[in-house]
Structure formats: C-alpha cells, structure tokens
Amino acid sequence: MPLMxxxxxFRKSQRGTLKGNASRGNRVNFGEFGLQSLESGWLSAEAIxxxxxxxxxxxxGEGRLYIRVFPHKSVxxxxxxxxxxxxxxxxxxxAAVVKTGMILxxxxxxPEPAARDCLARVAYKMPFKCRLVSRKPGG
Amino acid sequence: MAExxxxxxxxxxxHGSNEARRLRRKGLIPAVVYGHEEGTVAVTLAxxxxxxxxxxxxxxxxxxxxxxxxxxxxxxxQWDHLGKELLHVDFARVAIDExxxxxxxxxxxxxxxxxxxxxxxxxxxxxxxxxxLAISVPDHIRVNIGELQIGQSVHVRDLVLPExxxxxxxxxxxxxxxxxxxxxxxxxxxxxxxxTETAEPEVIGRKVAAEEEAE
Numbered sequence: 001m002p003l004m005x006x007x008x009x010f011r012k013s014q015r016g017t018l019k020g021n022a023s024r025g026n027r028v029n030f031g032e033f034g035l036q037s038l039e040s041g042w043l044s045a046e047a048i049x050x051x052x053x054x055x056x057x058x059x060x061g062e063g064r065l066y067i068r069v070f071p072h073k074s075v076x077x078x079x080x081x082x083x084x085x086x087x088x089x090x091x092x093x094x095a096a097v098v099k100t101g102m103i104l105x106x107x108x109x110x111p112e113p114a115a116r117d118c119l120a121r122v123a124y125k126m127p128f129k130c131r132l133v134s135r136k137p138g139g
Numbered sequence: 140m141a142e143x144x145x146x147x148x149x150x151x152x153x154h155g156s157n158e159a160r161r162l163r164r165k166g167l168i169p170a171v172v173y174g175h176e177e178g179t180v181a182v183t184l185a186x187x188x189x190x191x192x193x194x195x196x197x198x199x200x201x202x203x204x205x206x207x208x209x210x211x212x213x214x215x216x217q218w219d220h221l222g223k224e225l226l227h228v229d230f231a232r233v234a235i236d237e238x239x240x241x242x243x244x245x246x247x248x249x250x251x252x253x254x255x256x257x258x259x260x261x262x263x264x265x266x267x268x269x270x271x272l273a274i275s276v277p278d279h280i281r282v283n284i285g286e287l288q289i290g291q292s293v294h295v296r297d298l299v300l301p302e303x304x305x306x307x308x309x310x311x312x313x314x315x316x317x318x319x320x321x322x323x324x325x326x327x328x329x330x331x332x333x334x335t336e337t338a339e340p341e342v343i344g345r346k347v348a349a350e351e352e353a354e
Contacts, residue, residue, distance in 0.1 A: 021220035
C-alpha cells in the first residue's frame with residue numbers, strides 16, 4: 001500500500017511552486033549513503049513504494065532503509081471528455097514535493113558496493129535524475 | 140590525529156554576496172576568522188587547498204597571512220545545496236593549550252558476528268561531541284564491533300577515547316547496536332493495480348455522514 005497521510009485538513013491542495021533548491025533535507029542524516037535528487041518535481045506515493053520494494057529486495061534484510069520523503073500533497077485530476085467547469089477534480093494520487101538536492105532514500109549497515117548497487121536500482125524507479133551521496137564532507 | 144595544514148589567506152575588503160560570488164568564480168573561497176577577543180577578519184583562501192584539507196579531515200589549520208601564522212579551528216563549513224561545492228568557512232582562533240569542543244566522526248572497525256548471524260547493524264551516533272586540546276584533535280573515534288552479538292550494544296561509556304579526550308554526550312547513549320532482524324510484512328497487492336482499494340485520509344473537522352444524520 002503506498003504511503004498516504006492519515007489525517008488532512010483539506011482534501012485538495014493547490015499546485016504550489018517548485019522554485020529553488022532544497023535548503024533542508026539535503027544531507028545524509030540517518031544512514032551512511034543516500035540517493036539525492038538532481039531535479040525537482042512531484043514524487044508519487046507509488047514511486048516511493050516502488051523504490052522501497054526495490055531497496056528491500058536489494059538489501060535483503062541486511063541493512064536498514066530510510067525513506068526521507070513523504071507524500072503530503074494530494075494531486076487531483078478530471079476524467080477524460082469532461083466539459084469545462086464543474087469545479088476541481090477529485091484526488092487521484094498523493095505526491096511528495098521534491099526540490100533539487102533533496103535526499104530521497106538512505107541506507108545504513110551496508111558496505112559501500114552493496115549500498116551503491118541498492119541505490120542505483122532505486123534510482124531507476126525515480127522520475128528524476130539522482131546521484132549517490134555519502135555522509136563524508138563533500139561526498 | 141591529522142597533520143596541521145598551512146593555508147595562505149588574503150584579507151578581503153569588499154563584502155557581500157555579489158563579491159563572494161565573484162570570488163568563487165575565480166576559485167577562491169570567502170571565509171571569516173574570529174575569536175580570542177580580536178576583531179573579526181574577512182579573508183579569502185584558495186578553494187582547492189581548503190577543499191583538500193577538509194576532505195582529508197583537517198580540523199585545526201595554520202592560517203598564514205602577511206607573514207604571520209595563527210592556529211584556527213574550522214568551526215563551520217557551508218556547502219551548496221548538493222553538498223558538492225564549498226561556499227564559506229568559519230575559522231575560530233585557538234591557542235595550542237586551549238581545549239575545544241567539536242564533533243568527531245565515529246568509525247566502526249570489524250564485522251559484528253551478530254550481523255553475520257542475520258542481525259541488523261544500527262548506528263544512532265555517527266558523530267561524537269568531544270572536548271580535547273586544540274593541537275590533538277583525533278581524526279575519528281574508532282569503535283571495534285568485532286564481538287558484537289545480536290541484542291548487544293556499545294555505549295558512549297564503553298568507548299576507548301585517546302588520552303586527554305572527554306566525551307561531551309550522555310554516557311548511556313548508544314553508539315552502535317546489533318538489532319534482531321525484523322520480518323517485514325508484505326504489502327497487500329500491487330499499488331495502483333485494479334481492485335486495490337485506495338482509502339482516503341480522514342479530513343479534520345469534517346463530520347461523518349452517520350453523525351450528521353443522527354443530528
């Protein structure tokens with residue numbers, strides 16, 4: 001089951017902006033290696049779930065996976081061939097707002113080659129260009 | 140303990156973000172030196188040398204300017220949003236016999252038998268706050284995990300610290316532990332597949348239909 005908020009104040013949200021770079025959540029804080037987004041966009045809950053499944057298969061219970069993003073934003077859509085008007089569409093999926101530089105996933109307790117392999121597989125599931133980063137300064 | 144690196148600095152006169160950007164374009168890094176009740180001095184350094192020193196774990200450096208050499212602690216380093224490029228560095232003046240408080244990397248050594256037996260290694264403390272002499276800052280604190288079984292942990296009080304080094308965190312804090320493997324529940328159904336029920340989150344403040352009818 002993809003991630004989703006338990007309680008929300010409003011069912012639908014406005015689109016918002018994706019300008020600028022991440023000033024928070026852009027450092028590896030929990031594990032030793034992380035997957036950093038090099039682009040900005042919306043990361044759907046399904047994509048996060050796909051990344052989680054891929055990572056759990058890759059680490060096979062050895063290390064630990066940290067998911068650093070959460071889909072707080074509801075994205076609405078209007079059915080095809082609908083006439084203009086009649087208001088905003090219904091929530092279609094939930095997404096995380098990702099800015100350039102944000103850490104999406106982190107792994108801990110794995111040697112570097114295994115962590116590299118795991119995060120490279122996860123990167124295939126992401127809709128953005130990503131890079132592997134380590135905890136070391138400038139890594 | 141890392142060797143002390145000598146860095147040549149030049150005083151910079153124009154301040155501000157535009158000037159800093161111009162300097163970075165030339166391969167220089169803006170920095171500031173303060174402390175010891177002397178004035179705050181804005182300086183520039185060669186980016187390549189400074190980056191090399193930081194990547195090699197230098198903590199205390201010798202700053203050389205106008206023929207004078209002064210010891211300084213790298214207090215804060217600012218990186219860009221990707222953590223790739225150096226933006227700015229804060230240097231705090233220190234004396235040789237001064238004790239400083241700083242964070243040092245915790246390095247794990249060995250392979251825990253608990254991990255080989257299927258446990259998961261968890262390291263809640265990646266950096267340890269220590270107090271030590273400015274001239275003898277250790278590069279890292281080494282922790283041997285060669286005998287760590289499932290359910291066992293290494294606390295701050297168990298660490299073998301170099302002479303003259305004092306840990307500044309709670310002695311009971313866990314540095315590293317081997318946890319029993321967690322059996323992950325398999326998610327029911329493929330996300331987004333037809334027939335998968337997508338529940339909606341509860342909306343705060345909205346009354347449930349049944350409650351409304353009762354009213």
